[in-house]
Amino acid sequence: MTKLLSITKPKSSAQIVAKQHMKKHLKRIRNKEYSRLRDMVPAIAKKQNISKVTVIEEAVRYIDELHRALASRLTNTEISSSQGNADILKDLVHSFIPTDFYERRAPPSVDFEKQQKVPSYLSRSKRPARFV
Incomplete structure (x- = not known):
């Protein structure tokens, strides 16, 4: 039996x-989105040290609560016309x-990389890349 060896460059x-740098950048974005989600859920908005799992669980509970409130208001409302x-x-x-x-939401910013035709790590420029 022969083993196939994967040859990687x-x-x-x-x-x-x-x-x-890309991993760090994506991690910063992910953490920022978790904090935005935490700020939207009233039960955990004021708490500082909360795990990401707790943030998601509380967000799901909050969405369920809003859904139940919406359903109860719709069933209690008498509607006569479609308009x-x-x-x-x-x-x-x-x-x-x-x-x-x-x-509260920051306006969407256009990323520098998205404006470029060629990604910066493939370009041949001598200047070092800047990461904010």
Whole structure:
């Protein structure tokens, strides 16, 4: 029985560094999104040291609570016309969104890499890459 050996091309130090930077960048984004989610859930918004699992569990509970509240309000509301139904539903959904929700969110930023035709780690420029 013969073993097949996988032959991989050795990676350059620049590729290794670029991969490390990418991992750090993605980790920062992931942590930022967890903190945004934590801030949206009232039960854990003020707490500081909470695990990511707890954040997700509490977010699911909060969504279930909102769903139950919406369902109970819809069943208790008498709706006479289909246009009235859409308006009532729209008002109801907007009543669940905090007033400062859209102000809290940072505007989406256009990433420098997305503007480039060739990724920076493939370009031949002599200047070092900057990571914010």
